[in-house]
Amino acid sequence: MQFICRRSAAIVRQSLIGCHKSRLLSTKGNSSDDQNHDIYDPVSNEPEIPSSLRQRLESIDMKKKRLLYQSRKRGILENDLILGNFANKYLDQMSDKQLEMYDLIINMPSNDWELYYWSVGRKEVPKEMSNEVMDLLIEYTKNRDKEVRIRQPDV
Template sequence: MNLLNPAHNAPLRRAFLLCLRSIGVPRPCYFSQNIESREPPIPLPKDHNGEPVHQKRARLLYQSRKRGMLENGLLLSTFASKYLNSMTEDELMEYDMMINFPSNDWDLYYWAAGVRPVPPEFNTSIMKKFQEHVKNENREERLAQPDLY
């Protein structure tokens, strides 16, 4: 194919011209102004102080099931199904912090799997319990999220 022949390169030329036009057009930048970080700013989780315990458990169960990645959805939903109803209020706060404060679901996954060291602020009793759950020493089958009821 001869790229210099106008009949053969019309789609390529059109795409190139569109790129040239878009380069000079200023667009709002939703990314951080920090040059080293090109990730969009992530909002902090809402403050849930004063939330009734039954409502907190329901919210955490929902958030455990609806994750950004399937692996964490399976691990957290099975963990929540097994332990959430027996957690104290302090443990519920730790669990809330564990699943809502890391800005990336992959961080949580790598910490739980032992691939990366857990930062001190997340190295709690709930994280240790979650890491044991992830090891799955009893070889439980975790192919789908547990039923809600």
């Protein structure tokens, strides 16, 4: 009896997943109704929050906190140090437009090494990433004042 229940549960689960996938595929092609449907990442089944919606839901203070956290917790230590110290120094002074630029800079590249190479000048910055905040980051990375930046700033 227990085997049948487990198998029944598995069949129900599979059919629900199949229904969910067909619903997902049928809603992706709709016109203006797309905004009203949940859109899921096909790999993780996690709901995706569109950046325009995130911008409306996120206060400036929360955005600064998120960007500071994301700057400190990167994939590689080099970026942790550069971006963590950069964010600690400049985030409070940035306008909303500059915060959006910084958000784009740290969250668009899929490879942290690309961001590192752009900031230290080993690779040319792509046009879509080239803006005043990237210029400020590149200048900050040159460390003309010879500041010691071997640890993360205090939280």
